[in-house]
Amino acid sequence: MKKLLVYLFPLILFTNISFAIIEIDITEGNREPLPLAISEFFHDNNQEIIDKKITENIRTVISDDLERSGLFSSIDDKAFIQNNRAMHLKPRFADWRLIKAQGLLTGELAIEDDRLRVEFRLWDTFAEKEIEGLVLITTIDNWRRISHMIADKIYERLTGEEGYFDTRIVYVAEEGPKNKRIKKLAIMDQDGANHKFLTSGKELVLTPRFNPVRQEITYLSYFKNLPRVYLLNIQTGIQEVVGDFPGMTFAPRFSPDGGKIIMSLAREGNSDLYVMDLTNRVVERLTDSPAIDTSPSYSPDGKKITFNSDRGGSQQIYVMDSNGRNQKRISKQGGNYATPVWSPRGDLIAFTKFYQGQYFIGVMRTDGSGERLLTENWYQEAPSWSSNGRVLIFYRETKANNAGDGHSSSIWSIDLTGFNERKLITPVDASDPSWSKLIQ
Amino acid sequence: MVSTFQNYTRYLVIVLFALFLAACETVPNDSATSTSSTSSSTAAIEIQDGVYVGSDTIEMLAVDVPDRIFFAYDSYSLTKAAQDTLEKQAKWLKANGSATIAIEGHADERGTREYNLALGDRRANAAKDYLMTQGISSSRVTTISFGKERPVNSGSNKKAWAQNRRSVTVRTN
Numbered sequence: 149m150k151k152l153l154v155y156l157f158p159l160i161l162f163t164n165i166s167f168a169i170i171e172i173d174i175t176e177g178n179r180e181p182l183p184l185a186i187s188e189f190f191h192d193n194n195q196e197i198i199d200k201k202i203t204e205n206i207r208t209v210i211s212d213d214l215e216r217s218g219l220f221s222s223i224d225d226k227a228f229i230q231n232n233r234a235m236h237l238k239p240r241f242a243d244w245r246l247i248k249a250q251g252l253l254t255g256e257l258a259i260e261d262d263r264l265r266v267e268f269r270l271w272d273t274f275a276e277k278e279i280e281g282l283v284l285i286t287t288i289d290n291w292r293r294i295s296h297m298i299a300d301k302i303y304e305r306l307t308g309e310e311g312y313f314d315t316r317i318v319y320v321a322e323e324g325p326k327n328k329r330i331k332k333l334a335i336m337d338q339d340g341a342n343h344k345f346l347t348s349g350k351e352l353v354l355t356p357r358f359n360p361v362r363q364e365i366t367y368l369s370y371f372k373n374l375p376r377v378y379l380l381n382i383q384t385g386i387q388e389v390v391g392d393f394p395g396m397t398f399a400p401r402f403s404p405d406g407g408k409i410i411m412s413l414a415r416e417g418n419s420d421l422y423v424m425d426l427t428n429r430v431v432e433r434l435t436d437s438p439a440i441d442t443s444p445s446y447s448p449d450g451k452k453i454t455f456n457s458d459r460g461g462s463q464q465i466y467v468m469d470s471n472g473r474n475q476k477r478i479s480k481q482g483g484n485y486a487t488p489v490w491s492p493r494g495d496l497i498a499f500t501k502f503y504q505g506q507y508f509i510g511v512m513r514t515d516g517s518g519e520r521l522l523t524e525n526w527y528q529e530a531p532s533w534s535s536n537g538r539v540l541i542f543y544r545e546t547k548a549n550n551a552g553d554g555h556s557s558s559i560w561s562i563d564l565t566g567f568n569e570r571k572l573i574t575p576v577d578a579s580d581p582s583w584s585k586l587i588q
Numbered sequence: 589m590v591s592t593f594q595n596y597t598r599y600l601v602i603v604l605f606a607l608f609l610a611a612c613e614t615v616p617n618d619s620a621t622s623t624s625s626t627s628s629s630t631a632a633i634e635i636q637d638g639v640y641v642g643s644d645t646i647e648m649l650a651v652d653v654p655d656r657i658f659f660a661y662d663s664y665s666l667t668k669a670a671q672d673t674l675e676k677q678a679k680w681l682k683a684n685g686s687a688t689i690a691i692e693g694h695a696d697e698r699g700t701r702e703y704n705l706a707l708g709d710r711r712a713n714a715a716k717d718y719l720m721t722q723g724i725s726s727s728r729v730t731t732i733s734f735g736k737e738r739p740v741n742s743g744s745n746k747k748a749w750a751q752n753r754r755s756v757t758v759r760t761n
Binding site: 325326327329331352354355368373375395396398399412414416417418419440442443456458463486487500502527529530545547548549550551552553555579580 | 662664697698699700701702703705706707709710712713714717732733737738739740741742743744745748
């Protein structure tokens with residue numbers, strides 16, 4: 149991915165941060181989406197260099213991002229009454245209130261020195277004032293990222309939480325029959341755009357995870373029939389094996405600073421947790437139990453690790469200090485638990501639960517209290533958090549019939565509230581999703 | 589007369605309710621992973637205590653030397669039948685002193701991917717350990733876990749899962 153330079157200029161200096169009339173409490177589930185009017189950004193007609201498609205697409209990308217969050221609805225532009233430069237300078241608020249728009253987005257595009265200048269304003273139609281405004285300058289082919297960044301700004305302004313639209317998802321693309329499944333690493337923007345395969349499918353690959361600070365992925369590859377943890381640099385495409393271990397390494401995940409990889413090592417039938425410092429390649433053993441210890445995940449401050457173990461006789465979730473001390477079980481509501489992942493906000497752990505023949509994605513506090521199950525299905529697992537900790541993605545499989553047909557695998561997202569469950573569209577079947585932080 | 593009619597109606601209601609209950613009970617419940625074999629008559633014969641005891645999917649390393657053993661759900665203990673098979677494999681390895689093998693450990697689809705990788709490793713090593721107790725040198729045996737990635741039966745039913753919970757011995761030279 150090429151380096152992107154974006155300049156941000158605040159349009160207006162707020163003289164007083166007055167209370168906004170439009171505001172969303174996103175901890176409240178199943179609320180009515182807030183209606184927004186998102187206008188097509190205007191530009192001077194002599195600026196032929198700006199493709200008509202770009203102006204349409206910017207609007208679509210922003211509007212789709214916001215609608216997918218479940219918090220906003222986009223008013224059909226056929227209902228729009230005003231669509232010109234004047235609107236961007238001073239909308240006729242009463243007109244927009246008539247079509248029930250509580251917020252109005254206007255914008256202007258221009259080309260300056262071969263660069264795309266995008267200016268947008270977000271208006272509160274009831275308070276009759278501008279509540280957000282920015283100028284973004286970048287190369288023309290970056291219009292899509294600019295759109296995601298604008299959607300992030302709107303989300304942030306209206307919910308008080310950081311947005312998560314300028315992000316990407318790495319996952320395993322799957323093809324072919326179940327017993328000869330071909331799996332490739334694939335990457336795409338959070339909305340499915342810019343889809344790209346990262347490996348050829350020659351080797352079995354599993355469980356890719358983003359480095360939180362670098363354009364890098366760690367994953368499991370069966371290269372030469374030796375299942376080991378690998379690193380892949382997304383920019384250069386260079387892959388390298390992580391460490392020199394005497395057995396299968398698997399279940400890798402980066403530390404929050406991106407400098408370490410924590411993973412399982414299987415030796416003679418026993419899987420324990422190890423951590424490797426990527427700078428000096430020093431390896432440290434963290435657990436030493438005769439049971440299976442796997443699926444480790446750091447807390448965002450790097451001080452704790454949650455992991456999956458069957459040391460008590462069944463698969464449960466444990467938490468320990470990052471040096472391996474003070475290991476204790478936190479899951480206790482009955483059933484089996486797996487794939488714990490610490491929330492980027494630090495307060496929750498997402499997990500897979502297997503109970504009475506069904507699979508659940510849920511969250512609990514880091515001491516195991518307050519368990520909430522968000523979704524139930526025949527098979528689903530492997531939650532991954534959005535960068536702001538408000539949304540989870542995971543994968544779900546359908547049951548095959550007795551001939552082995554009818555099986556499929558796909559990525560889904562759900563809000564922390566348990567609402568707004570959606571399937572992500574991918575070109576082929578999909579599993580093992582990992583959601584990036586906001587792109588830097 | 590009226591009361592008889594009412595009795596009839598009540599009786600009818602009870603019968604219909606009983607039929608409804610019976611219908612509910614016959615809804616197949618494949619998603620349960622319990623090892624009871626009540627589903628179909630063939631499954632009842634082929635699965636014992638959650639372990640596949642049939643002969644489908646099995647290939648032969650040599651005459652009367654089966655290549656695979658089967659496990660119960662989330663288990664890596666060796667059944668008597670599994671030990672018998674491994675003893676046959678050990679004899680065959682002794683008779684073919686230059687042969688080297690890989691033992692592949694597999695799990696069914698009813699478990700999370702990473703845990704199943706560890707479980708497959710456990711199963712492959714349980715088989716390897718038993719071969720070593722039979723006098724086979726560990727230098728001739730490698731293990732590899734495929735977790736739930738390479739099912740032999742692509743179905744989503746008890747028989748398929750039992751056939752997929754396995755370790756398979758493959759000759760590597």
